[in-house]
Amino acid sequence: MSQSSSHLPHPTAMSDGWHFFLGFLRQPWKVGAVAPSSARLAQAIVRHCALGKAQTVVELGAGTGAITRQILKHIGPQTTFITLELDAGHVARLRKRHPGLRIYHASAENLRTLLAKHGRGQADCIISGLPWGNMSSRAQHRIMGEVLSVLKPGGRFCGFGYVHASWYPSSRAFRRMLERNFQRVGISPIVWRNLPPAFVYFCA
C-alpha cells in the first residue's frame, strides 16, 4: 500500500459511515449520533471488559458493528456472544457480514428473554452502545432493570457517553443510576478521536 493510500478511510468504514448516517436520518433520537464509534473508542471500551475469560457476552445497540468487530477479536472460541439492535437495516448488514453471529433485531428491553433462549441466565459482560442520554427515564429504568437482572455477580457493564451530552439531565440521571447500582463506576479519559468526542464508563 502506498504511503498516501494508507491515510484514506477503509471502504468498509466509509460505507458503514454512510449507512449509519442514513440510520440517523431515519431515527435521530434512537441513534443519537451521526457517525459510528471510531476504532479508537471501540478499543477503549473492550479494554475494560475482560472478554478473554467471559463465557457470555452481550452487546446492546450494535449499529453498524464498530464495537462488535472489537468484541469478536477479544472473545474466546467458547464464548456465547449475542448482540441486539433496533434498526432493521443495520441488522441486515451485520448478518451479512457476520453470518455465524447471533444478531437479534430487538430492543435491549428483551435482553433477559433472549439470553434465556440460549440457555444463559446470566452474562459476564454487557457492552452498551445505547444512547442513554436520549432516553426517557422510564426507558432507562426498564433497560437497566434488564441489565441488572442478568449480569453475573462481579460481572462488568461498559459503554460510552458523548462529552457534549454529559450535562443533559437524562445523562446525569443515567450516571446517578450507575452509581446507585454498581460498587465501582470508572470513567476513562476523553477519546478525542471520535465523532463526537466520547468517554468510556466501566462498572462492576
Ligand SMILES: C[S@@+](CC[C@H](N)C(=O)[O-])C[C@H]1O[C@@H](n2cnc3c(N)ncnc32)[C@H](O)[C@@H]1O
Ligand atoms: C449511538 S449508536 C451506536 C452504534 C454502535 N454501537 C457504535 O458504537 O457505532 C446507538 C445504536 O443503538 C441502537 N438502539 C437504540 N435504542 C435501542 C434499544 N432500545 N435496543 C437496541 N438497540 C437500540 C440504535 O439503533 C443505534 O444503532
